[in-house]
Amino acid sequence: MTAERAEASVAKVLSDTGERPWRSSDLHGGDEYSATYEDLTHALGDFLDRLAEARPDTELIESMTESLAGWARELGPLAVRERDRVFGRRTDLASRGQTMSPTIELAEISDDSASGTVYFGSYFLGGNGAVHGGAIPLMFDEILGRLANASGRPPQRTAYLHTDYRSITPVGRTLGVRAWLCSEDGRKRILRATIHDGETLCAEAEGLFVALKPGQP
Numbered sequence: 001m002t003a004e005r006a007e008a009s010v011a012k013v014l015s016d017t018g019e020r021p022w023r024s025s026d027l028h029g030g031d032e033y034s035a036t037y038e039d040l041t042h043a044l045g046d047f048l049d050r051l052a053e054a055r056p057d058t059e060l061i062e063s064m065t066e067s068l069a070g071w072a073r074e075l076g077p078l079a080v081r082e083r084d085r086v087f088g089r090r091t092d093l094a095s096r097g098q099t100m101s102p103t104i105e106l107a108e109i110s111d112d113s114a115s116g117t118v119y120f121g122s123y124f125l126g127g128n129g130a131v132h133g134g135a136i137p138l139m140f141d142e143i144l145g146r147l148a149n150a151s152g153r154p155p156q157r158t159a160y161l162h163t164d165y166r167s168i169t170p171v172g173r174t175l176g177v178r179a180w181l182c183s184e185d186g187r188k189r190i191l192r193a194t195i196h197d198g199e200t201l202c203a204e205a206e207g208l209f210v211a212l213k214p215g216q217p
């Protein structure tokens with residue numbers, strides 16, 4: 001993407017945000033793609049894991065760079081307003097149609113709790129087999145944010161997110177994840193979440209979510 005196009009794209013997002021506040025009815029965008037968009041995000045996530053693990057030769061690096069630049073050229077002119085996008089807005093999919101955070105597979109969901117599994121691939125490696133310390137709160141924000149915004153509750157934003165790292169969170173293992181609503185007080189909700197590797201507590205978090213006032217971005 002050229003600098004001009006990137007600037008135009010950012011301006012478009014900003015004007016879109018100013019144009020109208022977020023509404024829950026904007027989500028599930030892209031149902032017409034059914035499973036194909038999820039396949040795309042899985043393929044992209046798999047590519048990032050394989051890229052993180054590999055030591056490719058110069059020829060392959062050049063070839064991949066050209067292929068990726070080709071996809072960017074193809075997608076560039078297809079940019080749409082934030083509310084018309086698909087990436088990250090497929091709340092019907094486990095991945096939410098995005099690759100920024102690892103996919104959380106939820107086995108049990110109620111109005112005030114959720115539990116399931118999460119798998120951090122090599123893309124999320126910090127070092128020595130442990131997940132990067134920034135990817136863990138990212139995952140917590142994802143599961144807590146989804147729970148806070150679920151069950152017909154008004155749109156909410158994270159006001160704080162406190163993470164305690166209790167033992168390393170290993171890359172390349174299926175881990176248990178749990179989130180629950182602790183308390184509600186007017187616009188404020190406190191939620192907590194944990195990640196376990198078997199019996200071992202890897203990390204835990206507490207987040208304050210504040211319901212947005214009408215028109216608040």
Ligand SMILES: CCCCC/C=C\C/C=C\C/C=C\C/C=C\CCCC(=O)SCCNC(=O)CCNC(=O)[C@H](O)C(C)(C)COP(=O)(O)OP(=O)(O)OC[C@H]1O[C@@H](n2cnc3c(N)ncnc32)[C@H](O)[C@@H]1OP(=O)(O)O
Pocket residue numbers: 022027088089091141142143145146149155156157158159160186187188208210211212213216
């Ligand atoms: C909600 C939009 C989401 C959009 C997503 C769209 C599509 C996504 C698809 C599906 C969604 C599903 C999953 C989403 C996944 C992840 C969601 C992540 C959500 C985020 O990741 S979002 C980004 C990070 N987030 C921010 O970018 C927030 C910046 N910030 C603000 O926007 C304001 O700061 C705000 C609104 C938080 C409050 O501002 P405000 O003016 O409305 O209200 P005020 O300040 O009066 O606070 C009211 C009461 O909360 C207390 N309070 C406030 N902050 C506190 C703190 N830090 N510690 C302790 N108490 C605090 C006050 O003390 C007062 O308490 P009291 O009433 O008792 O006096």
